[in-house]
Amino acid sequence: MRWAAVIAIAVLLALPAVLGSYAITVFIFIFFYAFLGQAWNIIGGYAGQLSVGHAAFVGLGAYTSAMLSIHAGLTPWIGMLVGGVVSAALGALIGYLGFRFGLRGFYFVLLTVAFAEIFRIIALNTDWVGGAQGLYITFTGDPRQFQFQDNRVYYYVSLGLMLLATGVVAWIERHRFGAYLVAIREDENACEALGVDTFRYKMLAIVVSAFLTGIGGTFYAFYLFSLQPNSVFGIPLSVEIVIRPIVGGSGTILGPILGSFILSPLAELSRTYFSQGGWTGMHLIVYGALLIGVVLFLPQGAYPALRRLLLRVRG
């Protein structure tokens, strides 16, 4: 397993040498969404608290670092961390309200959706942060401003983010914290009866998850050079974040990565391919069908199924 990971990372590090620029773009999307999915995985997969409002953290992180960069000249390398902290604070607030007031299942989903929507509506109506037009970042190509002439740098940055989040998840899984989260997901009442402070661990999980997702916001803003309330705070982005770990296998280390390797190229290619023929929306029909198929036939996701298959082949 360890050797497989080392080889996989070495291959990914070497790949840009042989890839064309479009393929690099596709890989950037794969890594970036795997990163967001991995961050979601901590609270949504391991702790089993289904958040469909993670766009709130992306948006808040993105707006924070972009505003700091535009108005205060702060480099996004630091703004990124500030954005992460601001998002983590929002995560703490949502978590506090949701967990203290005992909102579970659909009620927790709605709480997260409501927060993301409130931020979207506020951003849309606040001229100070650009209103409906959003924010635009002028391209300077200055690495100190998180801008790179060469697409391959974004490739390595997004790869680094994915490995960072995966490392965090791997650490969590190996420690008591991870075991508590899984126990909370499986049977919260039993867990509490055994004396585990479930509130504390759920809070910790949502704060770490929101912090990482907030960092992702900065990458989003400075890779695309623009951010609009509807795209960074919207429910569709939250769905994009949720769907990869679910399809790949939520609550597993490799699930979000596998899910992103399955879905991101599909989304990217069908977006380019179908939009030429006026078939926009086609890739989302495929998404929907996949989501239905996974729930009905692979409720654990693709990774556990793949693992069983590999073990059987090996004998």
Place this chain on the structure above:
Amino acid sequence: MDAALIGQGLLSGLLFGGVYSLMAVGLTLIFGVMRVVNFAHGDMMVWGMYLAWMLATRLGVDPYAGFVLCAGGLFVVGFVVQRTLVDRIVDAPHEMQILLMLGVALVLENAALVAFGPDPQRVRSALTASTLWLGPIFVDVGRLVTFGLAVLLTGALYLFLARTPLGRSVRAAADNPYGALVIGTDVRRVYAVAFGIGAACVGAAGALVSPILPFQPAGGLSLSVASFNIVIIGGMGSLLGAFVGGLLVSVAESMGAVFLAPSMKELVSFSLLIAILLFRPAGLFGKGSA
């Protein structure tokens, strides 16, 4: 602030509330019977709107008559979705149900996008051209008819559930599926019928609102979320709660539009939702705890 403006806001809010009520009644019926949250609710409504649009543009049927056909069409959609998909996950964890319905929502929304394109549409009806004046306040006749029909349909649904044998079995299955099964109710059929009726409600709501509100495929999600707000505020599973909640949320949004800004009106309902979630999660008319 001008009193006439506030009065106007109150009245338009109340009249639009009929549609909100009908949407929410459909959602709460499905939830009350199966404990499944229909995340595709708003997208089913959008299909109701497009059905009304096709009937009007291709066959010249006025939406105020065509809504019956739209309700029928959506009944079939709801029935089939329940039989083929939802039926398999009625007992699955909430998360799985939510994800499945999210998948259905994505398929419905983007099928509409492929079929009709992204541009907003509106259905013309002879009724929407005329207005009545009540002193300084004007009443859009289209909105008035929409409101009247929506209230009528909610009343009809109530009578159906209270008085007819099929309606009674729906209530029985909602109260106690096992008990209903024991006394010989075909619970699976009742589930499919209930899902169909819930979808028919929102299909009718879509058709009725199509002459007064421009619509596009991407609008389904926010309509779903609006329905969720209303049923949570009214109390999940409560028909009365959904009805009153619909009027309440619509009036509150309308007041938000008057006092804040038209684009801020949803802020009011989301804030209301968070307050209800925290302090009275069973909703205004719900029984027991969430």
